[in-house]
Amino acid sequence: MADKITSRSQDYSQWYIDLVRSAKLADYSDVRGCMVIRPNGYAIWEKMQAALDRMFKETGHVNAYFPLFIPESYIAKEAEHIEGFAPECAVVTHGGGEELTEKLYVRPTSETIIWASYKKWIQSYRDLPILINQWANVVRWEMRTRLFLRTAEFLWQEGHTAHATREEASEEVMRMIGIYKKFAEEYMALPVIMGRKTDSEKFAGADETYCIEAMMQDGKALQAGTSHHLGQNFAKAFDCQFQTAEGRLDHVWATSWGVSTRLIGALIMAHSDDRGLVLPPKLATRQVVIIPILRGDRSAVLAGAETIARTLNQQGIPAFVDGSEQNSPGWKFAEYELQGIPLRIEIGPRDLAENKCIAARRDTLEKTELALDDTLPLRISEILNNIQQNLFDKALQFRTDNTREVSTYEEFRLAVEKGFVIAHWDGTAETEAKIKEETKATIRVLPAEDDYIQQYSMNEPGTCIFSGNPAKQKVVFAKAY
RNA sequence: CGGGGCAUGGCGCAGUUGGUAGCGUGCCUGCUUUGGGAGCAGGAGGUCCCGAGUUCGAGUCUCGGUGCCCCGACCA
Numbered sequence: 001m002a003d004k005i006t007s008r009s010q011d012y013s014q015w016y017i018d019l020v021r022s023a024k025l026a027d028y029s030d031v032r033g034c035m036v037i038r039p040n041g042y043a044i045w046e047k048m049q050a051a052l053d054r055m056f057k058e059t060g061h062v063n064a065y066f067p068l069f070i071p072e073s074y075i076a077k078e079a080e081h082i083e084g085f086a087p088e089c090a091v092v093t094h095g096g097g098e099e100l101t102e103k104l105y106v107r108p109t110s111e112t113i114i115w116a117s118y119k120k121w122i123q124s125y126r127d128l129p130i131l132i133n134q135w136a137n138v139v140r141w142e143m144r145t146r147l148f149l150r151t152a153e154f155l156w157q158e159g160h161t162a163h164a165t166r167e168e169a170s171e172e173v174m175r176m177i178g179i180y181k182k183f184a185e186e187y188m189a190l191p192v193i194m195g196r197k198t199d200s201e202k203f204a205g206a207d208e209t210y211c212i213e214a215m216m217q218d219g220k221a222l223q224a225g226t227s228h229h230l231g232q233n234f235a236k237a238f239d240c241q242f243q244t245a246e247g248r249l250d251h252v253w254a255t256s257w258g259v260s261t262r263l264i265g266a267l268i269m270a271h272s273d274d275r276g277l278v279l280p281p282k283l284a285t286r287q288v289v290i291i292p293i294l295r296g297d298r299s300a301v302l303a304g305a306e307t308i309a310r311t312l313n314q315q316g317i318p319a320f321v322d323g324s325e326q327n328s329p330g331w332k333f334a335e336y337e338l339q340g341i342p343l344r345i346e347i348g349p350r351d352l353a354e355n356k357c358i359a360a361r362r363d364t365l366e367k368t369e370l371a372l373d374d375t376l377p378l379r380i381s382e383i384l385n386n387i388q389q390n391l392f393d394k395a396l397q398f399r400t401d402n403t404r405e406v407s408t409y410e411e412f413r414l415a416v417e418k419g420f421v422i423a424h425w426d427g428t429a430e431t432e433a434k435i436k437e438e439t440k441a442t443i444r445v446l447p448a449e450d451d452y453i454q455q456y457s458m459n460e461p462g463t464c465i466f467s468g469n470p471a472k473q474k475v476v477f478a479k480a481y
Numbered sequence: 482c483g484g485g486g487c488a489u490g491g492c493g494c495a496g497u498u499g500g501u502a503g504c505g506u507g508c509c510u511g512c513u514u515u516g517g518g519a520g521c522a523g524g525a526g527g528u529c530c531c532g533a534g535u536u537c538g539a540g541u542c543u544c545g546g547u548g549c550c551c552c553g554a555c556c557a
Contacts, residue, residue, distance in 0.1 A: 109557095144552090295514095295516085332517095
């Protein structure tokens with residue numbers, strides 16, 4: 001046995017760390033809070049990027065790149081923004097051996113430097129909308145870090161759009177959070193609740209923040225993506241006005257939205273098990289590993305394996321053969337399970353004689369015999385689709401099983417230790433803060449999707465779980481990452 | 482920023498009253514193996530985190546420093 005992973009039941013947090021390291025997704029760096037994303041981890045990010053980037057382009061967005069360094073005076077322009085971000089910023093004070101006349105902030109997010117440009121680019125309503133996305137790294141000097149979930153430097157995409165009206169910006173905010181939900185559910189097989197954040201949880205400088213919130217296997221919530229309505233806050237801070245069709249001057253309306261490499265952490269914590277990573281096929285660079293059992297007529301077995309790989313690759317199913325003789329088949333089984341390859345095919349002399357092979361799926365660990373004929377690629381793609389669907393179904397079932405509606409604060413305190421809690425809230429920040437102080441649970445989301453609202457009758461008025469005051473609606477509470 | 486832990490071959494660890502460093506795994510070579518992390522034999526590999534001190538002698542004792550991890554408060 002090589003890298004042994006701590007079991008989830010024994011220590012969930014340690015399980016996560018062991019998994020990330022032994023599946024070679026990421027490694028610690030000697031720089032505090034920073035990580036090295038290894039090829040196995042980066043491959044997942046590349047799959048995510050490809051799918052998201054396509055979805056952004058399909059909705060009219062274009063990519064650009066803005067500088068890593070932001071002048072201090074820019075960051076300082078939006079009061080709430082600097083208050084929120086300044087404490088966690090890295091600041092460059094020297095360059096070329098000289099002290100800089102103005103300090104440069106390493107971007108924690110790019111609103112300010114982008115709006116300094118937008119101010120130059122926008123004069124008329126004819127210049128709007130601007131729909132720009134950038135793929136970049138950002139730095140936030142976090143107190144405490146966790147691989148993928150929270151690191152001092154991370155990779156993300158940030159969309160920054162400029163609009164002529166509040167309504168148009170609102171539509172953009174909802175369109176993008178909708179895309180994130182679609183991506184999470186269709187690609188990551190991760191069910192999410194889409195909705196709004198309370199004021200205390202919203203982005204520094206935003207009027208409104210929408211999010212997608214997911215449940216991890218320990219019942220805790222993870223914010224997987226955000227979309228912000230920035231109102232005219234940044235336009236005002238940067239004096240960015242435009243002339244309307246009617247000839248009036250107005251400040252530009254803004255949105256920003258992002259997802260980060262944190263999604264990789266979400267993916268791991270949602271689906272993986274004590275044997276290692278479990279990857280949804282749509283995010284697996286390598287979907288099928290073929291392991292020849294090299295006994296008897298080795299070259300025939302190896303040729304059989306290669307033929308399967310070639311056939312699958314021709315059908316667009318990424319497959320590869322591990323025919324190395326350095327490791328035993330058993331070793332390879334364990335290794336590729338650790339790495340989360342969705343499907344394994346075993347083929348040996350016995351199979352070859354009977355013109356079949358064994359398929360073992362990563363999610364359920366079930367083994368099936370498959371005939372080696374023209375139907376093989378189809379059967380395999382069916383299994384892969386089935387894995388993708390099964391992961392989503394399982395995660396959704398888990399979320400449902402670990403979501404509880406409560407009507408008393410006593411019930412609340414117990415339930416919130418085990419998952420999501422649906423409860424009435426009086427809408428005040430005071431109540432929210434006290435609940436957080438006493439239970440560590442926060443309001444994760446005010447759901448904004450019909451199915452979820454109906455399922456838990458979120459809009460039904462009632463009595464606040466904490467204060468006993470009238471409450472217009474229920475909200476989702478949970479402990480969060 | 483508080484509390485705790487760790488620092489010794491690539492990785493994981495042991496190292497007793499101070500005496501010149503060892504185990505597992507991985508790596509290299511060869512042979513035998515191969516349907517759930519194979520076996521045997523041989524081999525390579527270490528500034529013991531850094532600095533100072535005590536001592537004939539420090540991985541070990543003393544003082545100082547650094548780094549990382551974990552748990553909490555803050556955050557995507």
